Amino acid sequence: MKKLLLVFSVAALLLVLAGCPSWFPPTFPSDGQKALDDHPIQDVLDTRDATENDIGATIAGVITYIYDNYLVVQNGNAGIKIFKYGAFAGTTLKRGDVVTAVGTVTYYYNNYELEIDEVSDVEKVDEGFEVDIQDFPTDTEINESVGKQYNYELVKLTNVVVEEAADTYHNVDVQNGSETVTIYSFDSDVRDWLDNLSVGDTIEEIVGFIENTYGWKIVIRDSEDYTDN
Structure with a gap:
C-alpha cells in the first residue's frame, strides 16, 4: 500500500510541476542562433532591391566557403559574399562558423556583396553550424x-x-x-x-x-x- 501511495504521490507531483513552468529552467537560443535570428540576410537583400541603392547593414550567416578576398555566408535560404581584398588570407575562421558583419550591401556584377572596411567588421559568434542545401x-x-x-x-x-x-x-x-x-x-x-x-x-x-x-x-x-x- 505504501508503495502504491508513493507512486500516486510522484505522479501527482509531476502533474503539478507540468502545470508550473517556473519550476523548469527556461531554454535560450545559442549565441549563433540568436545572431542569425536577429540579423537575417534576406531582409537586407529585400531592402536593397526595393531602394535599388547600396545600403549599410549588419548581417549574420554561417560560413560555407572561404577565399582570400571573401567569405560566402548563408542564413536560412539567403546568402551573400562578404568582401575585402586580402582580408581572409590565412584567417582562422572556418566553415560552420557563425559570423556577424557590418558593411555596405551592393549588387555588383549580378552578385550580392557586403563590402567591409576592416577585418574587424566581421566577428565570430559561434561555430559548428550547418546550413540547408x-x-x-x-x-x-x-x-x-x-x-x-x-x-x-x-x-x-x-x-x-x-x-x-x-x-x-x-x-x-x-x-x-x-x-x-x-x-x-x-x-x-x-x-x-x-x-x-x-x-x-x-x-x-x-x-x-x-x-x-x-x-x-x-x-x-x-x-x-x-x-x-
Whole structure:
C-alpha cells in the first residue's frame, strides 16, 4: 500500500510541476542562433532591391566557403559574399562558423556583396553550424532572376549528364533536365576532375553555391562536393 501511495504521490507531483513552468529552467537560443535570428540576410537583400541603392547593414550567416578576398555566408535560404581584398588570407575562421558583419550591401556584377572596411567588421559568434542545401529545380536554367534568388546559397544537382566537356577555363556544361547548367570551381583538385569529364558522363551529385563569375555557374567548393557514378 505504501508503495502504491508513493507512486500516486510522484505522479501527482509531476502533474503539478507540468502545470508550473517556473519550476523548469527556461531554454535560450545559442549565441549563433540568436545572431542569425536577429540579423537575417534576406531582409537586407529585400531592402536593397526595393531602394535599388547600396545600403549599410549588419548581417549574420554561417560560413560555407572561404577565399582570400571573401567569405560566402548563408542564413536560412539567403546568402551573400562578404568582401575585402586580402582580408581572409590565412584567417582562422572556418566553415560552420557563425559570423556577424557590418558593411555596405551592393549588387555588383549580378552578385550580392557586403563590402567591409576592416577585418574587424566581421566577428565570430559561434561555430559548428550547418546550413540547408536546397535541391536545384530540374528543367531550370540559371538566368538573372534565378541567380538572384539563389545567389550564394548552397544547392544540389543530382544525376546530371555532361553535355559539353571542359573549356580552357574549366567550365563544364551539364544537362539539368531540359536546361543546361554550367559547373565550375576555384579548387585545383576539382578543376582536374572537371577537365577529365567526358560528354555523356553521369554525375550522381553536385553541391555548390550559385555565383555570376563570367556567367551564371554552380561553384563546387572542393572534392567533397561531388559524387561520381
